[in-house]
Each structure stands twice: as structure tokens, then as C-alpha cells.
Amino acid sequence: MRQIILDTETTGLDPAQGHRVVELACVEMVNRSLTGRHLHLYLNPDRDSDPEALAVHGLTTDFLTSHPRFHEVADQLVEYVRGAEVIIHNAAFDVKFLNAELERAGLPRFGTLCEKITDSLLYARELHPGKRNSLDALCERYGISNAHRTLHGALLDSELLAEVWLSMTRGQDSLLMDIDDKSFSAAGIAGNTSFDASSLKVLLAGPEEAERHREYLEALDKTSGGPCVWRQYETTGTSGKE
Incomplete structure (x- = not known):
């Protein structure tokens, strides 16, 4: 073009x-x-x-x-x-x-x-x-x-x-931005694309953030007339999706 x-x-x-x-x-x-x-x-x-x-x-x-x-x-x-x-x-x-x-x-x-x-x-x-x-x-x-x-x-x-x-x-043509198109192949992304999730830093919510989250879920429960989806997730440990 x-x-x-x-x-x-x-x-x-x-x-x-x-x-x-x-x-x-x-x-x-x-x-x-x-x-x-x-x-x-x-x-x-x-x-x-x-x-x-x-x-x-x-x-x-x-x-x-x-x-x-x-x-x-x-x-x-x-x-x-x-x-x-x-x-x-x-x-x-x-x-x-x-x-x-x-x-x-x-x-x-x-x-x-x-x-x-x-x-x-x-x-x-x-x-x-x-x-x-x-x-x-x-x-x-x-x-x-x-x-x-x-x-x-x-x-x-x-x-x-x-x-x-x-x-x-x-436009965001892929999840990876500013990467040369030549690095992609028909089967996916070429080259070394292994990803180690253990290298990510985990930040846990503090007591104040946890309390705000609890108050937000209570408000959702009142609006929906019952336990919201997040409560179900907390109970079952799954999102309900296959």
C-alpha cells in the first residue's frame, strides 16, 4: 500500500x-x-x-x-x-x-x-x-x-x-504491539515465545482494599437480589464457565 x-x-x-x-x-x-x-x-x-x-x-x-x-x-x-x-x-x-x-x-x-x-x-x-x-x-x-x-x-x-x-x-492488530510482522508465522508467533508466569510479581490486596471489595460485593448482592456471580466464584472456586 x-x-x-x-x-x-x-x-x-x-x-x-x-x-x-x-x-x-x-x-x-x-x-x-x-x-x-x-x-x-x-x-x-x-x-x-x-x-x-x-x-x-x-x-x-x-x-x-x-x-x-x-x-x-x-x-x-x-x-x-x-x-x-x-x-x-x-x-x-x-x-x-x-x-x-x-x-x-x-x-x-x-x-x-x-x-x-x-x-x-x-x-x-x-x-x-x-x-x-x-x-x-x-x-x-x-x-x-x-x-x-x-x-x-x-x-x-x-x-x-x-x-x-x-x-x-x-489499530491494535494483535495482543503484542510494535512487533515486526516478520516475527509472526502461520502457526503463530515464531521464535522464542515461552512465557514463565512465575516471573510475575504478585501484589496482594491490603486490609483496606479487601474491606472496600467486601462493601462493593454487598452492594452488588443488594442490586441483584441475591449472591452475585463473584460470590458464587468465591464459594465454588470456579467461574461457572467450561
Whole structure:
């Protein structure tokens, strides 16, 4: 499975008002592993950035005039995303700009170039309803350091989003976490998997904990109108299950 984490920086908020992409970055993951094969482009927009946008990304007109225009490097993007799932935070914003740039270059819309577009912001909102789900907030929530993010940069933001995405989608596929899939075999877990339970430290309940447990069981007995299942277990020494 090939996934591309993509981010852009722009001269403003709306391509319909003539705003352009000034930076484009893509980070590649294959089978949930970063490959180190990035695509990173600075682009000459042939215009100034709005002051608000410039304060976000810090890419000045003087700096950008020495870089290629979008149509001159568009083929690099087309080839890079071909057949991949592209993950973008607030995808509607970036795709709107990419479609405008591709149209100027006489190329198809972005959604037709890749296999699928996934909006990580919408995914985060479903996962964390009612919470802040900006990239900074997600980095904080998942313990990903973004201390070096003083300005927004497409490559840095793509790399951070890749780490966030892996954290958000790291389902528990087995009882053993963070183990290389190669350590598993069809018959079970390969290698030395013997487990000695006698090595575990046994902590017995103290008098105060035992008393709280007794009071809790009495409350359960009253609620159930008779001895609760735990009382039966204490009496028989079995759980009643085969």
C-alpha cells in the first residue's frame, strides 16, 4: 500500500482571487513505513503573498522568483502521486489550489491523478469529536514534538502529519504491539515465545482494599437480589464457565 502525505503553502486563501501555490511537499509511505523518498518544490507564483499568508510561511517574493513555475514541474507531481492514496489535512483547501494550478497547466484535476484522497482532518474529527484537531493539537495529543515548527513549511508539516497519521491509525492488530510482522508465522508467533508466569510479581490486596471489595460485593448482592456471580466464584472456586 503506497500512501502520500501532501501539504501546500499558498499566497492567500482563494485561488479564485488569483492566489497561487508557493510550496508543495509530499512524503511517501509504503506499507506504513516512511521511505525517505520525498517530493519538495518551491514555486514562483508571479505575485506577492498576502501579508497574512507571508506571516504563516515566510516565503518572500524575492526568494520565490528564483524557482520554477508550477507548470514547469507539474509532471513531477503527476508521476509522484499516480496510483497512491494521498492524505491531506483539510484536503478541500489544498485540492482547490492544486486543481486551479493543474487547470492552468492544461492537466486533469488532482483527484483523477491518484487512487484516493483522504482528509486527515475529517478523520481526526471523527476520532476526537469536540476537540481541537489542528496539526499542532494532534502533535500534542500524540506526543509528537513540533517544537521546531516556528513557521509553517510544507515539507515539515507533511513529515509531522505522517507521524500523526500513523499514530491515529495504529489499530491494535494483535495482543503484542510494535512487533515486526516478520516475527509472526502461520502457526503463530515464531521464535522464542515461552512465557514463565512465575516471573510475575504478585501484589496482594491490603486490609483496606479487601474491606472496600467486601462493601462493593454487598452492594452488588443488594442490586441483584441475591449472591452475585463473584460470590458464587468465591464459594465454588470456579467461574461457572467450561
